[in-house]
Amino acid sequence: MSRLRVHAFSVSLDGFGAGPDQDLEHPLGLGGPELFDWFLPTRTFQKMHGNGEGETGLEDEIAARGFEDVGAWILGRNMFGPVRGPWPDESWRGWWGEEPPYHVPAFVLTHHPRAPLAMKGGTVFHFVTEGIEAALARAREAAGDRDVRLGGGVATIRQYLRARLIDELHLAISPVVLGQGEHLLGGLDLRALGYACSRHVAGGRAAAHVFLQRRED
């Protein structure tokens, strides 16, 4: 069966996956962009969003791995955009411009229905109001033999962890402290949920890359 994977999810040394005071100007919260200092220079990121060639090497390989064998994405609503509550209209089309970096169906968790949104390059945003398990079922169906990647953010990953639905979780531990923000693992007993560290890789710009897997029941 296809797996549910989280890749390149960056956390601070004190465990925050986003800074405080998120808004349109600060989608990652104050200090949040520092979490991605390892990711932005990679060739993988630069090919998607940047102008330069980007750096190759270990951290680029780790970043690229996150896009392999992915047949569908799941995104929390805040990862899709800053709009809260019912959609006032359909003018918000994501943070990424007309050609988002997904190129496969992407299922956005929301409490408010909205018609699917087909973007350039193969990304189609589907808005799922029936909860995380329904989103996963639809994403699995869309992905076929391939895996489903869960993008985030923090609240979404916590929901899927609690439900023991994530198979593999790659965390990039960034060498920064945020002090406040959205804490990824606070109050979650990962060990009781069946997770263990399967391997760790020395960081370059990141302090470390760690890979957690859920043991088979």
Added chain:
Amino acid sequence: MSRLRVHAFSVSLDGFGAGPDQDLEHPLGLGGPELFDWFLPTRTFQKMHGNGEGETGLEDEIAARGFEDVGAWILGRNMFGPVRGPWPDESWRGWWGEEPPYHVPAFVLTHHPRAPLAMKGGTVFHFVTEGIEAALARAREAAGDRDVRLGGGVATIRQYLRARLIDELHLAISPVVLGQGEHLLGGLDLRALGYACSRHVAGGRAAAHVFLQRRED
């Protein structure tokens, strides 16, 4: 002025510095010993406590650094022993046998007075009932030009962090999840307290070693 340093303090990926259910048989709590899988094989540890020669290399150098230029230690009471409340007698003489690995004065934080305890090899345990600042003042006086090392445990480090008294904090991030236990940084805003990551070193058995410093006011 001499600095207050924390070295080789091991935390899990989910931020715990000790496991749950600490007692005489489990001084580090359940799962806690896994935090030290990087430290136990080092030559530094083996020379102090073990039988073998131990491994040299980067992590041994990091471990050894923690003993350089140290003129006094500060220990939380639980790091000295499992006895809680008033001392029933003076029979508990620490976890380490007759020759503890400190070889300098070691100031133990406690609410209950006890006479100093001189051990083999130069360690003298002094029991300080006047709080963390008094312990630091006495340790600084004993250390002279050398630094003071703060051994732990979690509650003690949290007190000193909150008071902005730690100058340098080395955390060894161990590739394990504990799920429960004593969380080192929960509820502390390290950034507001003035701490930042000054450098990080790839781990070997540990996932990473990170060094936090408090900026000068």
